[in-house]
Amino acid sequence: MRQSGRYTHANAILGLEMCARLAKTKVLLVGAGGIGCELLKNVVLTGFGHITLLDLDTIDLSNLNRQFLFKKKDIKQSKAMVAAQTAGAFNPNVHIYPIHANIKEPQFDIEWFRGFDIVLNALDNLDARRHVNKMCMAAGIPLVESGTAGYLGQVQPLWKDRTECFDCVPKPTPKSFPVCTIRSTPSQPIHCIVWAKSYLLPQLFGEDEDGGAELDEAEKRGENAQEIATLRKEALAYKTVRKALRSVETTDDAAKTAFQKVFHTDILNLLSMADMWRSRTAPIPLDFDAVENGTFVINEATKSSGSASGSSSGKFLANGHVIANGATSTSNGTNVGLKDQRALSLQDNLSLFVASTNRLAARLRAGEETISFDKDDDDTLDFVTTASNLRSAAYHIERKTRWEVKEMAGNIIPAIATTNAIISGLIVLQALHLLRRSFSALKNVHLQFKPAVPLSTVNLCPPNPKCGICRDTYTTFSCDPARVTLGEVVDGILGDGDGEDGGTGKREVSVFEDRRLLCDPDWDDNLDRTLESLNVTRGKFLTIVDEDGEWGTIAVALSVLPANHPADGPTLIFPSPLPKPPYTPRRVTLTPAPSRKRSAPDDEIIESEPSPKRPKTNGTSTLPDIGSPSKKRRLEEDGVVMLSNSSDKMDDDVIEID
């Protein structure tokens, strides 16, 4: 009786049959943040019976203004766990399965995705969105994608072969800066912030990358030898600083060593390249002692943009933490306002740089292997604020307050709870259309900043025939990657081409894992290697590309053998039938045409003209232009475009806001 009361409205609106179906529906909700909390409440109250909620993060104080399933007492707890606990109480008839993990982990493979009827994204980054899109396209599971930014929002239903996918339309890179602007010639505060966040912080506290391979490549390309030699020296010196930061004996001096290297020696080295400064204002090397005792003279233009300029004594707690947030004023009363919005003098920046470097170094010595930027991690925010301000001072650029740096480095766009609530409602409506297979009702919905017409809908587009994600033919195979070679897999997937089940037959192909080329028709060295030795493991895809461009691309996902697989059973299980992607023969018309009369069909012959071969690459590691992939990815995430050679051109300081 209680149950029917709870569902009276739902039954009336959705119909009894749909409500009964929803009780059995398995939904995956990815992300338990601003949209995720609203959405979880909606799916629980609508009566989706089985809800898997996944989020990698823990609750932060800054989430509480809009992520209403969390309370202050929950800070530092898993978002997925707490959200499931709170929302579970809203409807005892539904089951919520929380998972505290990254959706990109290998156990969340195609098989796992196939266990759901629908997937709902409530994510905040392109990388995770693209991953879920690919998994849903591969598994053939409908997905509702969503996003909000301030007053704006969007909901997009996606289903393989019926609608375009998330990757059918290339997404603009949010911001772009040439790498040399970041590394050598910054001219705006954002250049220094990106440098501190994506270059200096990882160099000192991230994974150990000496960049040697990158410089070797640059040398081979014939880039400026003097600059390469300077960068090599720079890289070597980073090693010494990294060591000092990790060693117990040198701990007191480590921050000063880092300062000297980065703000003094490196700048002196750059100054030695006179050409660079012919048409630019040259930076000035900073002097630690002079800055510390207040005798360092600095150009007026480089003072801070905060609520007041000038010197104020930094107020640091005994543990080295700056007093963040909360109103405060300096002794002379000129610097009133929120602490984070207070202008930091050069001296303040230096002492906070030393304090935050020491705190981060202490974390490394306490066992943290690497530390990366998180706007809610005070230590990394203090470090990035002060390192970028010190660099700005050296380059005569305006300095920023901690508040401003947080906003810029964290790419913060104000989050509005009402926008999230509206978008979450629309996600459920689109999800219901997908579950009902009401394709004509599906719409892309936009929430716009037009009070008279807040919502607009756009009809769905068909898949982009050129899309590299949803136009692939997906399949899965199971194997023990330690005992199966790349050649066996490729041969097995292509099959002998006989009959319905026999695949496409042997042909010339290139095989990739993500952006790594593993083999091509001219380069078969890896075919005898095991998948494990090529780092092709569970959840990864092998992409088989036809050399002649006639067969569609096959994307094969690697699954593990079933738990009950007999020890003496086969080490490789292929799908049945084997995949048969679309075949488009290349038609070449014989010229000249014999006459102006209608051509007989025989005039068109099918010819498999070999396409020009790709240049051979150096082993399995990466395609040559990728350089140091993790470093490049990090920079790219911040919109830094790596120019692969000196002839690449790019407008200086291109900033595109998405």
Ligand SMILES: Nc1ncnc2c1ncn2[C@@H]1O[C@H](COP(=O)(O)OP(=O)(O)OP(=O)(O)O)[C@@H](O)[C@H]1O
């Ligand atoms: N790869 C991923 N796997 C699982 N969860 C993810 C992944 N990437 C992002 N998320 C989660 O998606 C949610 C997005 O929510 P939201 O946009 O509100 O961000 P937030 O981190 O909660 O808030 P803010 O960024 O504004 O501080 C976050 O909880 C985040 O942890």
Ligand SMILES: [Zn+2]
């Ligand atoms: Zn697509």
